[in-house]
Amino acid sequence: MAFLGKTKRAVQQFPSPEELYLSGTLPRTTDAVDSLWLHQGDVIRAYAENHVDTPDLALELPTGTGKTLPGLLVGEWVRRKAEGPVIYATPTKQLARQVAATAEREGIAAALLIGSAKYWDPADEASVEGGEAIGITTYSAVFNSSPKLPEPRLLIFDDAHAGEQFVGNEYGISIRRHDDEDAYLEVLEGLKPFLSGLLIQRLEGDPDPGAHHQVRLILPAVDQTALTKLDAVLAGLPKPHSYKLAMIRPGLAACCVYLSYGGIQIRPMIPPTYENRVFARAKQRIYLSATLGSGGELERAFGRREIVRMPLPTKTPPRSGRRLFVFPDLVKDGDAVELTKQIVGLTDKALVLSQETIANTEATAKALAGNDVPVMGRDDLERNGLESFAKASSGVLGLANRYDGLDLPGKACRIVVLDGRPDAVGLQERFLSERAEANAALAERLRTRIVQGAGRCTRGPNDYAVVVVLGSDIMKYFSRPENLKALEPELQAEVEFGWQNSRGTDPDEIIENVGVFLEHGADWRKQGEPMVAEFRQDAVKVEAPGTDALGKAAALEVEAWQLAFGGDWIGASEKMQEAVPHVGPEATRGYRGLLLYIAGVWLHLGAQDETQRSRARQLVREAALAANRGTWLKEMRELPGAEEVPLVLEDIVAVNQVVARLRGQIKPKRINTALTEMQESLDQDEAIRYERGLTTLGSFLGAEASKPKGQGRCDSAWVWGTAMWMTIEAKSEEHNGGLLPLKDVRQANTQLDQLAADRGMDHPPAGSPAIIVSDKLSVDPQHAQAANPNVYLTSTRVVGEIASDVAVVWADLLTTAIGIASEHAQKQHVRSVMTENGCLPSQVIDRLAQNRIRPGH
Template sequence: MAFVRTTTGGARYASPGELYRDLPRRPGAVPGLWAHQSEMLKAFASKHNEPDMALELPTGTGKTLTGLLIAEWTRHSRRARVVYACPTQQLARQVADAAHREGIDTALLIGSHTTWPVSAHTAYEAANAIAITTYSTIFNSNPQLTEADLILFDDAHAGEQYVGEAYSVEIDRRDAHTDYQAVLNVISPAFDGRYRDRLLSAKPDPGIGTDVRLVVPLRQTNMVEALDEVLGRFSPPQSYRYSMIRSGLASCLVYVAYSSILIRPYIPPTHQNRLFSGARQRIYLSATLGEGGELERAFGRTGILRLKQPDESTAPRYGRRFFVFPDFVEDADSIELSQEIVAEAGKALILAPQTETAMNTAKEVAQAEWPVWGIDQVSEGMSAFAELDYGTCGLAARYDGLDLPGKACQLVGLKGIPGQDNLQEKFLQSRVRAGAALASRVRTRVVQGAGRCTRGPGDTAVVLVLGSDLSRYLTRPEVTAALDSELQAELRFGRENSQHGTRSDVLSNIQAFLHQDTEEEWRTQAEPTLADYRREMLQKMPAGTSALSSCVENEIQAWEAAAVARWSDAAHHAHEVARLAGSGGLATKGYRAFWTYLEAVWSDQAADQNGDTIGRATAQSLVQESEEIMGLGSWIRQMAPFPTMERFKLNAIDALAVQAIATQLEGGVNQGKMRRKIEEIKTGLQQSDPRQYEPALTKLGELVGATASKPTSNGRCDSTWCWGNELWLALEAKSDHKPTGVVSHRDIRQANDQLRLLANDCNVDVAPPDSATIIITPKPGIHNDGIIAAESHVHVVSPPKIASLALDVETVWNSLLTQSSHKAAPAMRQLVSEVLHTHGVLPSQIHERLTYDPVVSLDR
């Protein structure tokens, strides 16, 4: 017979934790709440009326259950509609399954609203079930969910990717060539003619493939209107995306690369979304909240209250990871070693920023007979991969939401720094040098990716750090110091055992780690060391973090004002952002310059509308100020001038190079000899033998207008490029280094001296400002002692970066040799200036290219 009950008023619960005891749990439910979950739920209950609240629970520590209990408690106690949003449909299904096991009623509403089950949709609207959905259901041009009392965002640390994407139009050149060309035609007046020709070329030249430029349509005559006309003709799904930003198109920025074009506001105008902004409360569940305002920028909300773990001692350990850096193992082939390590583990999940990189790496490390899977095989979940005996799986940008606990997979490989997922991130990182504003986002992706195979406190997994870029990134003090003490200890232990071990040592350590349940070596030797390291490690936020945090409220207000064309208000808030960013010193210098330029843009627009000539002059001075803040070779010099402004004139450093090359052309250049010289340079730079590499460096310096030479005195660098007393570059070529291991402390000490020695040789007291020492090495990392000892002028580049510069120089000279005949002096200098500037080989631009990777931490 059916169970009988009498009617009651319904229980009321003081907190979500109290509600948990009465849930009708099913088989597979968790046996009980951890202490840290109970504490977090109590902390939430004490602040439950805050409009925006963020809860920090590290990966593998029960974040989903905590969120579900808050959602169910709110639905139950307020008799209100609640939405639980996930980044992807796969994650939404996982949350719905977890809720089912815990006895929580949900309505899974994913995909097109036309396919939603009527019963599920009705249950949500009646507040009888929690709606489980995706970010894209909320952030679209016409949300189909009825307004909610509460919206929870799971994995909110990934919010920028999914929210920002909703307010973006990205046009891929290969997949939408006609649309790309149409947009490029509209924005091309913002570029000089030579750069425009490079973008329009059917085949990219060597230097343009990695270049990203910024266009601000607002201050280009009639560009906003022309862009609207083109974008308005787009078909779905692009037309849906465009409808999200159309009303605020004048506030959007356009990022341009040869491969694609991205149009978006810097901060998404989520205040215009009725479902999001109309909720009584928004809760953000995150593995890390960040300290620099990252969450606020991602969701366009100010005043988010952060609830961190009340007592760290109650949080469970989230599994043990053994980091291995194959590139750091001296004299070992990193690919072969990676293959052997993966063979020991039996399976590998490979994560990378791009699909091609992920799949190629998954194939590279797999054994010949193993299956290699991609997103097509695991789009519904990872259970099928977990059941394989052997295999690899390569996935792009899936640093969240993949669960491979226990013995399902005991190795995750990370390839590439996940810090340039779109053109805006790439521009901020590579051109603006505003890495501090992206630092938390990048760190979180790495940390989340590393935890995909350690979902519980008893799980163990090898984390294979693949490629020199990521290996080098995870040695930076400002990166590692910002991590929790457990992870800092694991990284230190992994680096040391890779740097100081042989191939045989590493493989022996892998075996000890993977068999620690039956053998004692790991427990008796590694674990005590890790415990000691953990107690030594202190978490420290990177330089500039507090400055960035203080900026974020004005940033959001600036973009809210710009979205509705309140240009004076936007400029006022931009001014405050730049002022506050200034307190971050070197770490936030690029970010300060970026916002000073935005202030100039909006000030000029406001002055134009009001006929304010003084205001326009102020805007022009702000552009100059932003360029001065940014320094040599800045992106600001490449920006199209405002309607009443002229393009920047050459600075003194670049003028020296232009004069030197123009004089050489005017005196006559033997084209055959010049082309042979270029071939000699290219050939020499492909060699590891210093006797061939170093002379090629000096010849390359001559072709960019420098006084280039090989110093003869003992202890000097291998080539110097000097542009008068304006800028010096001292190049230390380590072409004979093997591409394994790390640059030694001794090499760093030697590099520290080079500018002082060069100044002494030139009979001056000190080198010119901004001069730098460049170590050219194929090694993927720097010894820890070298990082500590390095002076601020010491940078590292890989040989391919120098080879890329040489290819651009070749293109420049080929152009000059074919166009320079019979030109008078002024026309010759104009030609040289334009060609060098377009290809990024003016001295200031070379300085920017070669000083991207300082050895020293910005914290110093």
Template structure:
């Protein structure tokens, strides 16, 4: 080419917005910027050019990627330095590169191994002649090969936590690395109750044992760290061809010198070691950038972005008040589990066939495998994650196919005719052990709620990227159906999505023929759909109002202190870390919904100040640690997980609670009445058999027997509408247990059953002529996990649900307790026997408060 080119210095502009029309013409450029892009770019130029950390929210399909590329390219052209644009996956890197090239924005693809980078492309980035487009893993690793940049733009930042935390998390799956798992467990065994340790080393765990997660704050025991470091370091000795092991080696390199600042999450199937928030201040490439921009389709207000990226404060860039909200297509949601007399799996399969293609998104590979056999039409082509890693083009061009993707709620763009159906198969409530610990043991799910909400919203929108797109969304599992049925959760969503979900819930609670007719009408996209359905959707949308969660301001304030506390812990400034954690906990004082998370923060504050006390041999700090621990225990109720880690080393044991003394007193007497070991064995066999029955005539007496074995005054109250079994530890703690053992697993928990459970404690109080103790709960035992939206609305705050498996697991643990209790019959001194009972109940974690903890994990109206 003989064309003589000038230097590109003239391609500079006063603002990113003004740069857009100056970009090189490619024949495929966008005609103009959308109003929402213009609004945000102007706001950026006027107020946010100097922000170190800045979040920009634009709904899916409304131009956030181009907005981020323009900001990066403008700063680069202004001579501020190098620019990096970061994507979740390699496939998205290629997609962004293609989009940038269409707009005439100079970018280079630096994905993959740094050893295979095109030297010319690398040089363009390093000379600030082009923006580098890379995956998250190129930034967050122990030795980033990109040289420092002025600006780093993170696309899909709402999903960033999983990519950032991965660089600082050592995972030990038991089935793959059993010896490393065992070595790690042995290192921390002194931190665990003996009974829990025995559960973990067993080879045939029950469902409860397999799912249970312990959170060990490693600053609590200095003596555990050397052995744990040796165990985690063993990944360095695994064959180098093992890519997973290599990733764990690199993660250990990142955290190995700071294990005391980490938490070890221990479950039967996996162990994870990680800091609670990522220490990104250690990453020179990330920390040295002049500006970090976080692009998000669902930017929350609860501090999730700060926790995900380890930044104490992230400024927000909002569209002007009153600006119209951009839309992203139409979704028709169908909930097969709500359709009366329909087989949900068969209906899901039928709906997928009616569209001809679907993305099927699951939370895990295990659930993806299950979906492949239950809801994927026979003889259809199945695209797995590896098949679409580089491109979605083959799937987009295919027919009679599904893309079966585990934990891929982001990074999939299939607009227009590429795909008209999304199937959500599995509730994405937890994707790692920290989230599971928060959700179950710590009653702190609220801190992850923003992340869960983002996964669901993003999953629903995978095939509606633009305003003219439309797609059928099939919610194929009971838990996600219950989640979307909760009015307080829906209220946090955009009015458009609120209306689509409410419309879908209403239309699914009808006959199977009506559902089929409505789906056919939607897929036809003719005049019939444009009339009544769209009019109804418009009416629902007009009444919808979006609210942030009530606890969001507290969580956002706490996030700043949490991130700052991690930096203090990383630098072994334990006293300062404790002060920051206490500030974080204090920020949550006015928000009851996050009391469990507040208790977790208080406990960490207690552990870190205790660590400072040990290091300095400071008695005053030790007293402060005990006081914080006491606050944590109180705030955690009814959760009791931290009792296993108290008192701190060298301290006196806490006095037994009133309900524990009640149970111990009753069991001390009951021991003499159970008869011989053979009779006791028969009694347990009969009880366990009864708890395995569906017939209420066998189940209910077995429930009462279980209560007796746990030291309660257990009985079936007389009269109408009473609970099936009441467990009363005097007037200190009550549990009413309603057995819905005859429920069919595929049914729905309805209003009648819920209202019945709500009133049980009051009826027990009426019969006993006393007030209901403050520490009490009404429990429904049912195999069902799907709750009708009207039942959710009327469910009481002290009404919970458990499965028959949960009750059987409790009974099995109680049987092990009695192996020790029956040996106490030879102790004749009453006080000594009672002390022995107290000790055994504590060792087996079957104190009345532990029983309450186990039976109150899930409220009737929650997932």
């Protein structure tokens, strides 16, 4: 036998990744791309010249303009320097396989390390550890309690704009009741010390609309005994929850608990990635992102104090194909779902993206598919890969919460359906959006998901696809001028063109226009393309309100959460207090209130003397003042020594009115009959009955409620003395989607002033809202400016939820409050019951006034 001597593994090196590519050294296959796009070369050249040693660097490459190849070339260039392993991480296994295929095609040495580490090929592991190949893996292989990857010289994250969804959720336990009710009820048992008996009763019983919708925040550290019990309950959970607990258990006291009827999520707001050796010890981390927003989204998602952004060297981003947006809910007298089905039927091939559950998303895909058109879902994708759908002659693929990592270029798919607004992936997002009024903190995330979803089928400059925007909530998103202006100009133009050509258009004409676009011949080039170009001339990108403020606060927030996770409550509170002044603008008020509250709780936990405890209570009071409608604060555990937070005047009026009614000649049977009739009236759409139901609802909320007489008056007026008024205009009979008419907005503008004239007053109480109830949840942008700042739009669903909660309140009061002899004790009890069910006037206004019509307020 012949023994081999030592051989030197020499690898040729180049001054930059671009020169490596151009050298012809890489053993590329015949399927490799012909050349780098101009912007791709610009990006990797700028990296080599200026950022080789930048610890955290974000590279911008918009959707459809090719992130993977530049990322792999940078990785290969660094690997050849032999300074340590290179890891390339993707959000999903399916995307990791796509990247591995690209690496093979382009002649880049790579090894796929996905799934359970115990099944990895030892030879592949060795090649990555020894720097002979780039390790291609998933985020979850990096961010887990015991990562098996080597500590890298370079760690590249593809689709980093999805970081919150794929990093933050690794640092927490999420339990959906529908999937694992036993685990849900076990954890709920551990949370009982933090909850009132009323709330426990609602969460343990059958779902009711109010309890099902609402997300509560609990900071378990405020009760050490209860925290210990919660820890024990969590320790008893089976896999996979036990793996997730290992990620957060050392800092469980710093975690937030988000609780709803449908699920429980336990996690810190910002993940403690500093504890992860693979991530934290990498010499450099590169984040490949479709967008480099300046609101601190990347820093919060990855738990890094500062990530340097390297935007595209050119001012104008590269074009990533042409999209024709269609808004079926705007079409004249149309059935939005039926029209969408007809559009899908033009090719019998479509991708459906939704935030709904997997089952609901796949059901939507089935509803949109024609006869004999195959329907595919997540399981098909994981089993057969995306290629099976891409190569199929027909099919509708429905995917939940998958706005990234799907490349369907050219004829693979020409239609994508965005079903609903992707604004609440997880309970933390729902709390920030619906309860803390901190939408500004989510704006960048939401915008990126929509942009990513819209770009799944346009993967190059000459590609084209139809984007169907289905659902009133996502249509409402596009109707807000500030949302539209935050998009890149090219995308703004496409959305504006689609909006104008959908609004009031006959369904048959929509189908004809889509057909012209899909042919993409002379008719489109002569008629459609020049019109899109006209819209493009006027489009200018403007950052969303509050973006700059959030960006300045991000570094301090990251530090604060690191300190809290390590148990340094005083240091954490100080850092959070430093962040607060940065989130000062009106757009970030809700987020400022949340940060102040958390800073107060942390200071209380670490307080060594009464001065610090007093300051902690002061921060909580400041939180209540900062939050515009911070009714969630009423539900939080009071800090020891804190005075009871006084009710606002309208809440006092309501509690007194309810108590007076309970202490009068009360007839429970009559009240129960009235409650039943109220709910039945608000559960149907006939106008006169609905108006009567609204007035009954107002009276049970402690208001003087009536239907004002006269032409053009509101359908119901709720008056809480001179403290707060509300007028409600109900459009319950309008159900066909579309836009709220301008006349409805103008009518609502005058109703509070008319009510003031009735009462001989110059004007209504400050802050009084005018509410329009309609299932048309969008207003044409050109009409929205006509609304007064105090006019809001809400849905019949929200009104129904409040009515359900009011019924729960009165069912409780009729059994518990009548027997209380002391009027003071009775008031305390009524206050407690109304607060727990979100039925104080301030809470009801909060729930009805989520959607201000006039932009910029």
